[in-house]
Amino acid sequence: MNLRSIDLNLLVVLDALLAERSVRRAGERIGLSQSATSHALERLRKLLSDDLLVRAASGMEPTPRALALAAPLRVALQGIETALAPHRFDPAEARDTFVLAVETYETIVLLPGLVDEMRREAPHATLTVRSGSTEEILAGLDGGRVDVAIGVLKGLPDRFMTCGLLADGHACAMRQDHPLAQAPLTLEQYLAAPHLRVSMTGDGANAVDAALAARGLRRKVTMQLPHGLAAVVALSRSDLVASVTRGAALGFAAVAPLAVLDLPFDVPRTEFRLAWNRRFNDSPAHVWLRRRLVAIGALAGG
Structure with missing residues (x-):
């Protein structure tokens, strides 16, 4: 395909359509009216000989051809944006x-x-x-x-x-009036307690479970939640205990009446990277x- 024969603005429209899966939202994203965005979609369909997006019960769904185009198109457009952007950044004025x-x-x-x-x-x-x-x-x-x-x-x-x-190291969080919150936590008490595990990815075992497994031990996980806020609510309203990084435990305790106790066994510090x-x-x-x-x-x- 000869690039000189293509209105490259259409690729910007296609990128927005693939991201938003909606003609209206795509138009709002790039500053076009809904009718202009619809017209651009029709031109794209003719240009690429593909429907690109089709209506479904959940909204507009991309065709296999559109899905194949999405990532390389985004990379190409972002490369152009980076190349053309001024080589400076003023955070006070940034709208990024x-x-x-x-x-x-x-x-x-x-x-x-x-x-x-x-x-x-x-x-x-x-x-x-x-x-x-x-x-x-x-x-x-x-x-x-x-x-x-x-x-x-x-x-x-x-x-x-x-x-x-x-x-960061690890600690155990529980409600302040929890039966185990008034004294140093023993390993026996820890293993007998019902545990809440926080996992944003839905994975199972973490560093705490690995440290227990190295001792031939296993805790009783009775609830798993994906977010810290949900964990705070659950801990505040139950006898569950949660073994999390110490920074997170202190963060939980800053917004809810929770106690933070040392774990009765060693867990290697977890390193987080950018x-x-x-x-x-x-x-x-x-x-x-x-x-x-x-x-x-x-x-x-x-």
Whole structure:
């Protein structure tokens, strides 16, 4: 296909349509009316000889051809945007939308500081936080849908860059009037208690379970939840106990009447890393965001 014969603005419309799965929302995203966006979609269908998006019960769904185009199109457009953007970043004037992907509830330790930094330095910028598995997060970094990621991210392919963010120990959280909250926790009491496990990715065992398994032990997990807020509510209203990183436990206790106790066994500190796509390493906006997160992590985790 001869690029000189293509209105490249149509590719911007296609990128928005694939992201929003709605003609109206795609138009709002790029500043076009709904009728103009519909007209552009018809031109794209003729150009590519494919329906691209078809109506379904859940909205508009992409065809296989459209799905195959989505990631390379986003990468190409983001590359153009990066190339044409001024080589400077003024946070006070920035209208950027930063997308942060996380695979761990430990983000509760970092987000308050990041919110404060953005309010102070980048009041017009927008922050979106998403959760997902490692595979989903890396796909987002590849496709340009995610700026930076936080998690236990090890052994990543060379196209990703990482740096240490924070390291944290573990503690046990429970309601303040819990029968076990008034004295040091024994291993016997710990193993007999009903446990709440927090997992944003839905995975099972974590560092605490691994440390117990090394001793030939296993805790009784009776509930698993995906988010810290849900865990706080559950702990406040039950006899459940939760073994989480100490920073997260203290964060939970700051917003609810919870006690934080030392675990009756050793668990190695968990190291959390910051990751980003190598092609955005020199982006001034990305550099600003990464530096703020690293500074916040240093204060939070030591």
